[in-house]
Amino acid sequence: xxxxxxxxxxxxxxxxxxxxxxxxxxxxxxxxxxxxxxxxxxxxxxxxxxxxxxxxxxxxxxxxxxxxxxxxxxxxxxxxxxxxxxxxxxxxxxxxxxxxxxxxxxxxxxxxxxxxxxxxxxxxxxxxxxxxxxxxxxxxxxxxxxxxxxxxxxxxxxxxxxxxxxxxxxxxxxxxxxxxxxxxxxxxxxxxxxxxxxxxxxxxxxxxxxxxxxxxxxxxxxxxxxxxxxxxxxxxxxxxxxxxxxxxxxxxxxxxxxxxxxxxxxxxxxxxxxxxxxxxxxxxxxxxxxxxxxxxxxxxxxxxxxxxxxxxxxxxxxxxxxxxxxxxxxxxxxxxxxxxxxxxxxxxxxxxxxxxxxxxxxxxxxxxxxxxxxxxxxxxxxxxxxxxxxxxxxxxxxxxxxxxxxxxxxxxxxxxxxxxxxxxxxxxxxxxxxxxxxxxxxxxxxxxxxxxxxxxxxxxxxxxxxxxxxxxxxxxxxxxxxxxxxxxxxxxxxxxxxxxxxxxxxxxxxxxxxxxxxxxxxxxxxxxxxxxxxxxxx
Numbered sequence: 001x002x003x004x005x006x007x008x009x010x011x012x013x014x015x016x017x018x019x020x021x022x023x024x025x026x027x028x029x030x031x032x033x034x035x036x037x038x039x040x041x042x043x044x045x046x047x048x049x050x051x052x053x054x055x056x057x058x059x060x061x062x063x064x065x066x067x068x069x070x071x072x073x074x075x076x077x078x079x080x081x082x083x084x085x086x087x088x089x090x091x092x093x094x095x096x097x098x099x100x101x102x103x104x105x106x107x108x109x110x111x112x113x114x115x116x117x118x119x120x121x122x123x124x125x126x127x128x129x130x131x132x133x134x135x136x137x138x139x140x141x142x143x144x145x146x147x148x149x150x151x152x153x154x155x156x157x158x159x160x161x162x163x164x165x166x167x168x169x170x171x172x173x174x175x176x177x178x179x180x181x182x183x184x185x186x187x188x189x190x191x192x193x194x195x196x197x198x199x200x201x202x203x204x205x206x207x208x209x210x211x212x213x214x215x216x217x218x219x220x221x222x223x224x225x226x227x228x229x230x231x232x233x234x235x236x237x238x239x240x241x242x243x244x245x246x247x248x249x250x251x252x253x254x255x256x257x258x259x260x261x262x263x264x265x266x267x268x269x270x271x272x273x274x275x276x277x278x279x280x281x282x283x284x285x286x287x288x289x290x291x292x293x294x295x296x297x298x299x300x301x302x303x304x305x306x307x308x309x310x311x312x313x314x315x316x317x318x319x320x321x322x323x324x325x326x327x328x329x330x331x332x333x334x335x336x337x338x339x340x341x342x343x344x345x346x347x348x349x350x351x352x353x354x355x356x357x358x359x360x361x362x363x364x365x366x367x368x369x370x371x372x373x374x375x376x377x378x379x380x381x382x383x384x385x386x387x388x389x390x391x392x393x394x395x396x397x398x399x400x401x402x403x404x405x406x407x408x409x410x411x412x413x414x415x416x417x418x419x420x421x422x423x424x425x426x427x428x429x430x431x432x433x434x435x436x437x438x439x440x441x442x443x444x445x446x447x448x449x450x451x452x453x454x455x456x457x458x459x460x461x462x463x464x465x466x467x468x469x470x471x472x473x474x475x476x477x478x479x480x481x482x483x484x485x486x487x488x489x490x491x492x493x494x495x496x497x498x499x500x501x502x503x504x505x506x507x508x509x510x511x512x513x514x515x516x517x518x519x520x521x522x523x524x525x526x527x528x529x530x531x532x533x534x535x536x537x538x
Contacts (some may be wrong), residue, residue: 008012009468029279036252036280041487042287046279051309054286057295059185060311061326062402063138063362065393066262066368067386068189068330068338069175070143073150073166075374076114077102077342082339085111085148089209110208111199114215115160116148118175120167123376125178131378132184134290135386138401139185141262141367144254147194149217151258153257157250160217176258187262187297188254192247193269194237197224228271237426238273248277255285259292264299264313264367274304282310299328299367307522313367319354320418322362322405329359331423332369333385340371346381349388354452355426356389357508360400361409361434361450395481397511399448406447407470408463410434414453418440428453433461446479448470455499459511472517478508479503525534 029046034162044050074082079513080095081087087095089106103109132140145151151161162171176186199221202209209218220243225236232238239247254260262287269278282305289296296528298310314325319327333352334344356366368389378386392401412432416425432453438446449461464471477488477497487498497511 001177002116003494011212019040021334025279029276031038032245032248033283033359034279036249036284038252038256038284038288039291040284040287042283042290044283044286046283048274048279048309051279051282051306054282054309056326057297060139060262060365061184062117064365064400064403065135065137065356066139066141066187066328066365066367066397066511067132067135067137067334068141068367069372070144070146070332070338070369071171072143072146072148072152072339073114073374074146074148075112076117076315076369078340078342078373081341082146084203084339086198088224088420089199089205089207091201091205094142106202106207106209107207110202110212110214111148115166118166118272118374119372119375120148120171121168123167123169123372125174126181128175128378129178129182129184130383131383131386132179133182133259135390137184137264139187140175140179141187141189141264142172142175144188144190145250146191147198149192149195149198149268151250153254155250156166156253157246159271159309160214160390172254172258174237185261187264188258188260189264189266190251190254191266193239193271193274194266196243197222199479200224200319214307219320226268228268228367238271238317244273244277247274248281252284255288259288259294260296261289261294262297262299265301265304267301267304267315270298270302270304278304278445287358314364315420317366317417317420317422318358318522319362322409324363324405326363328365328367329355330367330369331355333382334371335424338369338371340373340379344371344379344381345383349385349392350428351426352385352389352495353392353508354432355423356400357434357450357452358410358426360403361405361436361528363405373520392506392508395506398435398438398448398509398512399467400511403438403448403515406435406437408435410452410459411463412453430454430456431460432465435463436483443513443517444475445472445517447513447515449513450508452508454507455505457499457501459496459497459499460491461497461511461513462494464490464513465493466490467492471513475514475516476510479505480512 008459015306026047033046064150068083074084077084079098084095087093088099090096090257118153131381152162155161179186199209199218200223201219222237232237298311301313314329316331332338334346336345359366372378410433414428414432434450434452436448477486482503484500489496
């Protein structure tokens, strides 16, 4: 995850480093593919042309909600954000000063010394899974390794992992089992790419990062730009093949041991050096999923993957319009951190629901993050947010799960930028609406109007104005969660709905609008009659 709301790299910026021979790329990708020490044959080859055969699985497109979990040794200091491991070595930063004051000099007490305090002694994976199920999530994604390089699984390629240090438990394996026992899909997030540069600030001060005994945790600690598309140079050294091969083999081990049906990558894999390794991993992953009879998803950001070869993810934001291919937005219950910190700035539930509805109305899923404490407890404020979302979905879930974007994603006075790190804009007001739809047999559809700005006694849905011709003939209007009759009328400037006075309206109530597509039905009837007449004449 990005540490601040700085400008993101533009996929269209192409350096001379990126302009490599296509033939050379495919040749290298094939060589890299051969390095994977597991069965890898199948319909996918390590090329963009082959990977375009990929299709997003229906379970994922229908799921709409996943839970994201950032949990690690960075939750021990609980200060700043999950970037504490890097920022504590940045001289003059708040984390640097906090560390000196509370833990002492960086050479004597470094990031490694937090690992024994990451104990998970109160962790109950079954309790987590029950909470996620109650929230209404359909899949769960645990950060298996963050930028700090500490693996939460039984990793054979490092001693710095949760089965050997800290909790001395296989956190990935235990959560995978608990989640699947509740009927949810399990996935992992893998941030090893960012480890190439993450501890580099520690090389510029007197710290334990320079101690050879801990090189296998802190290294390579190379200077590199946070913009993966910047051209290489003395202060921006691209990853070498040794690092990239280790990156690939760790990722493949995660797949083999835990069979995750979601494999999420953070942004720095967009560095051009990763391209042949991404091709090799994706071909291997999709082939393994097919061999196991599973449907898998790879999440990527920006331009790291080609269109149609994996699923786009947007961090802390949304798109500006409907995207017909499934996509995902991730965000956290907290504005300032993904991992646990003591002074979280929690989001109002209304903002999360509004963001969620906006994403789904444009064809996406929401991956909602929590940050547990180092002992494995989910903070009470985070629990309340998840339970509140679950209560809303218990009433209004039919407008979300397995829904599709309607002809218009929404209406209203609030303008939301289609960009990353724009989530503070999600402050909807009266008149803001988001739409989803379900098509029903044979020629009717149910349109859901999610009133993300709340509702007064009378609601006017301008998208249903007869002049716009977006909807067919209206049959009925209902309020989800209310058993009584709802009064409505179609007027020249839209659909007017009177909300019942005795209805207990939660935030973002949802109207179910049944529409009969009469013109399409007439065309079908004409075709049937014409076919009958043709047979009669013969």
